[in-house]
Amino acid sequence: MSFTKRFAIKTIAACAIAAGAMGTFGIANAQTKLKWAHVYETSEPFHKYSVWAAEEIKKRSNGKYDITVFPASTLGKEADINQGLTLGTVDIVLTGASFAGRSYPPLAITYFPFIFRDAEHQLSYAKSDVFKELAKGYDDKTGNHITALNYYGARHVTSSAAKPVSKPEDMKGLKIRVPDAPAYLAFPRSLGANATPIAFAEVYLALQNNTVDAQENPLPTIEAKKFFEVQKNISLTGHIIDSLLTVVSGNLWNKLSAEDKKIFSDVMMEAADKTGREIIASETRLVEEFKKRGNNVITVDKAAFRQAVLKNTKPTDHGYRQQDYDRIIAIK
Numbered sequence: 401m402s403f404t405k406r407f408a409i410k411t412i413a414a415c416a417i418a419a420g421a422m423g424t425f426g427i428a429n430a431q432t433k434l435k436w437a438h439v440y441e442t443s444e445p446f447h448k449y450s451v452w453a454a455e456e457i458k459k460r461s462n463g464k465y466d467i468t469v470f471p472a473s474t475l476g477k478e479a480d481i482n483q484g485l486t487l488g489t490v491d492i493v494l495t496g497a498s499f500a501g502r503s504y505p506p507l508a509i510t511y512f513p514f515i516f517r518d519a520e521h522q523l524s525y526a527k528s529d530v531f532k533e534l535a536k537g538y539d540d541k542t543g544n545h546i547t548a549l550n551y552y553g554a555r556h557v558t559s560s561a562a563k564p565v566s567k568p569e570d571m572k573g574l575k576i577r578v579p580d581a582p583a584y585l586a587f588p589r590s591l592g593a594n595a596t597p598i599a600f601a602e603v604y605l606a607l608q609n610n611t612v613d614a615q616e617n618p619l620p621t622i623e624a625k626k627f628f629e630v631q632k633n634i635s636l637t638g639h640i641i642d643s644l645l646t647v648v649s650g651n652l653w654n655k656l657s658a659e660d661k662k663i664f665s666d667v668m669m670e671a672a673d674k675t676g677r678e679i680i681a682s683e684t685r686l687v688e689e690f691k692k693r694g695n696n697v698i699t700v701d702k703a704a705f706r707q708a709v710l711k712n713t714k715p716t717d718h719g720y721r722q723q724d725y726d727r728i729i730a731i732k
Contacts, residue, residue: 434467434652437475437484438494438644439600441624445678446494446550446644447471453646453671460663467492473601479580485544485649493647494550498583500645504538509720511583513590514706515728516641519551519680526643526672530727543650547668551676552642553618553683558631563613565635566698568708577603577615582718587616587639590712591705607631618642619686620679628695635698636687637705646672 436454440446447469454467475481475490482499484490501508509515516522525531526549535546557565557576565571571591578584580597588595593614598606606612607630615627616639622628646668656664691697715725 431463431466434465434491435475435489436467436469436492436494437481437490438469438471439473439478439481440471440494440621442471444620444624445675445682446552449671449675449678450494452674453667456667456670457663460667461660464660477580477599477601482647485647486542488649488651491649491652494644495647496552496579496581497549497643497645498579498581500538500546500647501583502581504534504541505719506721506724507534507538508581508583509534509715509724509728510643511586511640512715512718512720512725513587513639513709514702515725519554519641519676519683521731522549522551522641522643523676524731525549525728528728528731530724530731534724543654545648545650545653546645547648547665548646548672550644550646550672551679552644553620553679554638555616555618555640555642556622557614557616557635557637557639558622558627559614559633559635560607560610561632564633564696564698565614565637566700568705575613577606577612584616584640586713586718587709590709603627604630616640618679618683619690620682623682623686623689628690628693631695633696633698634690635700637700638702639705639709 436450438446438450450469454469457465457467475484478495478499481490481493482495482502485493498508498511501511510522510525516525531549539545559565559574563570563574565574568591571588571593574588574593575596576588576593577598578588578595580599585595596612598612603615604625604627607615607627615631616637617625617627622634628634648664653661687697716722
């Protein structure tokens with residue numbers, strides 16, 4: 401065999417070994433690309449800290465997980481992204497407990513009106529045994545995994561100039577938009593309002609066109625979605641202290657090592673805490689800002705609203721368990 405042929409064979413063999421080594425290295429260090437979806441604007445803390453969490457998980461896992469966050473209903477409405485966890489079209493979602501509650505109704509007990517006294521009460525609930533038990537019930541039912549509870553804000557009623565809401569009786573006959581989830585129906589229906597489910601992305605137009613007279617959301621959401629532009633009145637009912645859940649698809653969670661599960665859980669809980677603290681601070685600031693913008697901010701007697709609701713409905717009417725309600729009310 402000539403020198404040229406021997407040299408060519410050795411060169412080919414060396415290249416094959418190198419390629420094999422590179423291939424093994426590449427597989428060992430393969431990057432997993434993931435999709436994180438939510439329906440909120442890029443200006444909101446929910447998005448900011450989802451992006452922070454994505455970057456933090458990438459950093460703590462040494463680049464193993466590359467997570468792209470899709471905001472503002474980019475991957476579908478809230479019902480769609482929840483379904484996406486099962487279909488495999490998304491890996492992580494930030495979603496209302498009301499939507500997660502469609503799969504496991506007891507989880508939505510937190511939407512019963514006035515169950516929480518304030519934000520701190522809800523944050524205590526997030527660390528409680530009752531929340532852990534309800535979250536496990538959801539996990540067992542769906543196969544997905546709840547990693548964190550995020551404070552979303554106290555929901556207040558906004559209404560058109562002609563229909564201010566200052567007392568429970570003002571809700572009677574009011575055509576009010578609610579999210580397309582059963583958990584939101586107890587408050588308006590118990591007060592005689594006409595609850596109209598409309599997808600989040602379509603609310604501004606519905607208010608602008610007078611398709612509905614009113615809607616209800618936390619102050620930071622009213623600002624971010626610019627509902628204050630098309631609703632003169634903001635009534636501080638605080639009827640629901642709302643929350644979002646960070647949920648990882650079962651398909652992804654079951655593939656994670658114990659070490660990676662801890663990274664995901666730790667980061668997502670940290671992100672939830674950062675989100676909640678920012679929302680709480682903004683709620684205080686926004687009351688005065690809306691007044692300066694010319695909105696009619698109405699301070700209501702919340703006790704009167706609570707009494708009117710409880711007179712007409714109770715948790716068990718909505719499929720919730722009385723013992724869950726009692727345990728949450730008792731949290732200090």
